[in-house]
Amino acid sequence: xxxxxxxxxxxxxxxxxxxxxxxxxxxxxxxxxxxxxxxxxxxxxxxxxxxxxxxxxxxxxxxxxxxxxxxxxxxxxxxxxxxxxxxxxxxxxxxxxxxxxxxxxxxxxxxxxxxxxxxxxxxxxxxxxxxxxxxxxxxxxxxxxxxxxxxxxxxxxxxxxxxxxxxxxxxxxxxxxxxxxxxxxxxxxxxxxxxxxxxxxxxxxxxxx
Numbered sequence: 709x710x711x712x713x714x715x716x717x718x719x720x721x722x723x724x725x726x727x728x729x730x731x732x733x734x735x736x737x738x739x740x741x742x743x744x745x746x747x748x749x750x751x752x753x754x755x756x757x758x759x760x761x762x763x764x765x766x767x768x769x770x771x772x773x774x775x776x777x778x779x780x781x782x783x784x785x786x787x788x789x790x791x792x793x794x795x796x797x798x799x800x801x802x803x804x805x806x807x808x809x810x811x812x813x814x815x816x817x818x819x820x821x822x823x824x825x826x827x828x829x830x831x832x833x834x835x836x837x838x839x840x841x842x843x844x845x846x847x848x849x850x851x852x853x854x855x856x857x858x859x860x861x862x863x864x865x866x867x868x869x870x871x872x873x874x875x876x877x878x879x880x881x882x883x884x885x886x887x888x889x890x891x892x893x894x895x896x897x898x899x900x901x902x903x904x905x906x907x908x909x910x911x912x913x914x915x916x917x
Contacts, residue, residue: 711863712809713883713915716853717834718846718868719815721890723801724825725794726784733783734766741776743768755893758871759843777843781818788824794889798831800909805833809916812836814853814866816843845872847879854880865903865915874900885915 720726735745744766746754757765768776784791793801804811811834815822819839826832836857840849854864866877869890874897877884886902888894898905906912 711860713865714810714812714859714863715804715885715912715915716812716814716850716864716866718866718870718873718890719813719817719822719825721869722867722873722887723793723797723813723831724791726791727891729784729787729791730780733780736783737776737779738766740779741769741772752893755891756896758892758896773843777816781821785818785821785824788821789828791825791828793829793831794909797909798829800912801831804912804916807916810835812838812853812857814838814840814846814849816840816846843872845879846876850876850880850882854882867906867912869897871896871900874902877902885912 717723720730731746731751738745746766754762754765763770763773801811813822813834817839819837822837822839823832826834836853838849838853840846842848850866854861861881864882865885866873866880866882867885867887868874869887870892874884874886883903885904885906886897886900887906888897894905894907904915
């Protein structure tokens with residue numbers, strides 16, 4: 709009998725609407741860590757870049773990235789109470805959960821930020837939450853998570869909003885669902901050939917049909 713898919717979600721830009729928060733935080737940190745700010749007029753173009761291209765475009769010092777990421781997480785925590793879910797997503801997640809489907813989160817954000825957000829927004833019902841320090845690729849975290857929870861490759865779908873999420877799913881041997889409401893543009897995501905391209909929260913239901 710075919711098993712219902714287990715959805716593992718990325719957090720930033722996929723569940724939590726943090727894009728503009730992180731742009732603002734990044735611009736504040738640019739002076740301290742000596743990299744370029746993101747101009748409001750170039751935000752749309754930035755969505756066409758993957759993470760490596762973004763780092764190169766902003767001239768972010770590679771050796772400083774761990775410090776920048778750590779500080780950005782702390783800065784986001786100060787504002788986490790005002791961060792909201794992607795519009796229309798909460799209702800869909802609640803509906804999926806009510807049907808008894810398994811859902812989890814794998815993110816490079818901090819567990820403190822994720823838990824605070826979920827509790828603040830009445831979304832603290834995920835079956836498992838895993839954080840990883842790997843910003844380049846999350847495939848190792850996906851494999852570890854699946855081993856820990858006894859999940860089969862064929863039943864897992866990783867839902868994310870960036871090209872690196874699609875690549876991580878492929879490396880881990882699972883399906884990917886790319887959502888177009890987050891960090892990367894639809895054009896950029898489509899070029900990576902995800903298994904599913906999701907344009908609205910309601911389309912997540914089609915993964916169970």
